[in-house]
Amino acid sequence: MAKKKKKKIIKVSSEGDIEIAVKKVIDLALSDEVKKTINFWFPTGRLSAIFLDNCHEEMMFKDVPMQTDMNINIYVEKE
Numbered sequence: 001m002a003k004k005k006k007k008k009i010i011k012v013s014s015e016g017d018i019e020i021a022v023k024k025v026i027d028l029a030l031s032d033e034v035k036k037t038i039n040f041w042f043p044t045g046r047l048s049a050i051f052l053d054n055c056h057e058e059m060m061f062k063d064v065p066m067q068t069d070m071n072i073n074i075y076v077e078k079e
Helices: 016-031 043-059
Strands: 036-042 071-076
Touching: 016 036, 016 043, 016 071, 036 043, 043 071
Parallel strands: 036 071
Antiparallel strands: none
């Protein structure tokens, strides 16, 4: 039986963490990786919305090409 790989989830709980998370997304989007998947955990839905807004703005600002092969999984603590 194959061993199930545990997925790495990056905890984002402050504005500083958001900046780091956005950079990770941009770096992944611009990478040559075949499987582009990244997982984030947020304590609130509002913080995840701020992250998504910042991520979108930064991708537009840096002219990152549209990503059709990238998955961003967001987990939010039950509020």
